[in-house]
Amino acid sequence: MPKIVIENLFNHTIDLAPSASKVIEIIHESGIDWMHACGKKGRCTTCKLIVKEGMDNLSELTDRELVYRNQGRLKANERLACQAVLKSGDLRVRVAEQNKFPHIIYSE
Numbered sequence: 001m002p003k004i005v006i007e008n009l010f011n012h013t014i015d016l017a018p019s020a021s022k023v024i025e026i027i028h029e030s031g032i033d034w035m036h037a038c039g040k041k042g043r044c045t046t047c048k049l050i051v052k053e054g055m056d057n058l059s060e061l062t063d064r065e066l067v068y069r070n071q072g073r074l075k076a077n078e079r080l081a082c083q084a085v086l087k088s089g090d091l092r093v094r095v096a097e098q099n100k101f102p103h104i105i106y107s108e
C-alpha cells in the first residue's frame with residue numbers, strides 16, 4: 001500500500017489506498033494540519049512539500065507550480081501539496097521551516 005512519510009513530524013506515516021487525491025487532501029484527511037494560506041489554489045506556496053524521496057511518484061508540475069519554479073520560489077526538490085497528486089508508490093517529505101505552525105511540535 002502506498003504511504004506518505006513526513007520526516008520532521010516524527011516520521012508520521014500515512015498509509016493510503018491508491019487514489020487521485022492531491023497530497024494536501026491526503027495529509028489533511030489523516031488529521032495533520034498543513035499550511036494552505038490561499039485555500040489550496042496554487043497561489044501562495046505555503047503548502048510547499050520538501051520531497052526527500054518519491055518525486056517520480058508525483059504527477060507532473062502544474063501551470064501554477066511552473067510559475068513558482070520559473071520565479072525561483074519552488075526548488076527542484078519541492079512541490080506544492082495542493083497541486084501534486086501521488087500517482088503510485090511512496091513519498092517521503094518534510095515541512096518547510098517557514099511553513100511550520102506554532103501549535104504543532106515538530107521533531108526537527
Ligand code: FES
Nearest residue numbers: 042044045047082
Ligand atoms: S495552498 Fe497556496 S499554493 Fe498550495
